[in-house]
Amino acid sequence: MPARRPVVIIPTYNEADNIGKLIEEVLRALGNGRVLIVDDNSPDGTSDIVGKIAEKNPDVLLAKRPGKLGLGTAYIHGFKKALALPDVDCVIGMDADFSHSPQYLPDFVKALDEFDVVVGSRYLNGISVVNWPIRRLFISFFANNYARFITGLPVRDCTSGFCCYKREVLERINLDAVRARGYSFLVEMKYRAHELGFRIGEIPIIFFERRSGQTKMSKLDILEAIFTVWRLRLGFYKK
Ligand SMILES: Nc1nc2c(ncn2[C@@H]2O[C@H](COP(=O)(O)OP(=O)(O)OP(=O)(O)O)[C@@H](O)[C@H]2O)c(=O)[nH]1
Ligand SMILES: [Mg+2]
DSSP: OOOOEEEEEEEESSHHHHHHHHHHHHHHHHSSSEEEEOOOOOOTOOOHHHHHHHHHOOOOEEESSSSSOOHHHHHHHHHHHTTTTTTOOOOEEOOOSSSOOGGGHHHHHHHHOOOSEEEEEESSSSOOOEEEOOHHHHHHHHHHHHHHHHHSSSSSTTOOOOOOHHHHHHHHHGGGGGOOTTTTTHHHHHHHHHHOOOOEEEEEEEEEOOOOSOOOHHHHHHHHHHHHHHHHTTOOOOO
């Protein structure tokens, strides 16, 4: 089988301190990969940095949006762009803040021999999170278990944003119908893939606290997440 050529989508909002180094590490880790940054007009000039790298390297692509429109819609925008590129057979999503280490990228691609969706899981072998304050860990652990319990998703880390999808998964999911605009989009995507009968597998990752910059999660994101899991469970979504 020819080597898979992944596209790594990285949504960014104010990640100027991280993004240049991250792009370099992602390309090095994969060898044959491409990177698509979806930036929401970050005031810190993230897109200028990416734009300069993209000018010199055709494997780096930049999609700019006019303002901060949410993580979920950034991914949908990125998925559509990625699917329009030549010979893309898988798409990987990851955060820009080095919480998701590029060293795991080849493991995701390898796991596609067995699965259609591969999730980088913090909760496979106990809890593998480094440098998080205990309060943060508690909230994340609770949120994940809440989402798992309500939706019934057979995925230990269903809120993980480190996630790889085979092309056909993104083609089958009705991307225009995905409702969650913020972080709960990550649960909705896994739910939809599961409902369509795709095989979801998990690989263990160690999750690191963001290296630099600030969190973007808002109270509205949390509220949306609470409702999203019930909306999915009760079937209030367009297929
Ligand atoms: N394009 C875009 N990217 C976003 C948006 N919100 C968050 N991101 C990016 O999504 C990724 C995850 O966001 P984070 O702020 O790291 O969220 P988190 O991991 O829950 O929180 P911390 O790591 O504690 O900051 C990062 O790469 C962000 O830059 C958004 O509205 N638009
Ligand atoms: Mg983060």
